[in-house]
Amino acid sequence: MKQVKSRIWIEQEGEAFLGFGRVTLLKKVAETRSISAAAKAIGMSYKKAWNLINTMNTSSSQPLVITNTGGKDGGGTFITDYGHKMITEFETLNNACEAFLNEKFNTIIELDN
Template sequence: MKKIKVKCWVEDEGEKFYGPGPNELLKRIQEEGSLSRAASKMEMSYKKAWELVQRLNQHAEEPLVILKKGGQHGGGAEVTPQGLEIMREFENLQRKIAELVEQQTDLIKVLK
């Protein structure tokens, strides 16, 4: 069974910036309130997740995630309103592209 796959992401100056991976991480952070728990829930190493957050915050106009260490619960992670907005718009784009692809049957016909 052959299927058409599609992936979209955002680059900044030719460098990967925001895509499906970062988007899932932000969603998990929102659910968990913790970067380490968010990372382990999506089978991503903490190191990779942390570096990803650094890259996101550096390339964005305003931080998308706030990391806090120490304190009552030892620290935590939070998605900012800007982060939420990007999540919303990115998933919007993904949905539109997926809808377009579903309508395309010619290529699959050729492949059988």
């Protein structure tokens, strides 16, 4: 079965804010509670992961990620409720876009037959 594949992302003032790769990183941070572990799990450098998270946080009206350094409980990194909402909203938008494109593609294939 043929399908159309597409990548979408959300920009703010011409700069990427949220896309597939950033959502993947956020989900790994939520799972591992660590930027370092999340970056390693998806084959990304810690510096790049940190830069992406910092960019998302500063571009957003609310932080998506909160980091706690050291301390009694050893710190940790957490996705905020807003960050979880952005993950869900992005995935909903991405799935809707893919479904729309495949529906249009199937219409074209039917016309071609």
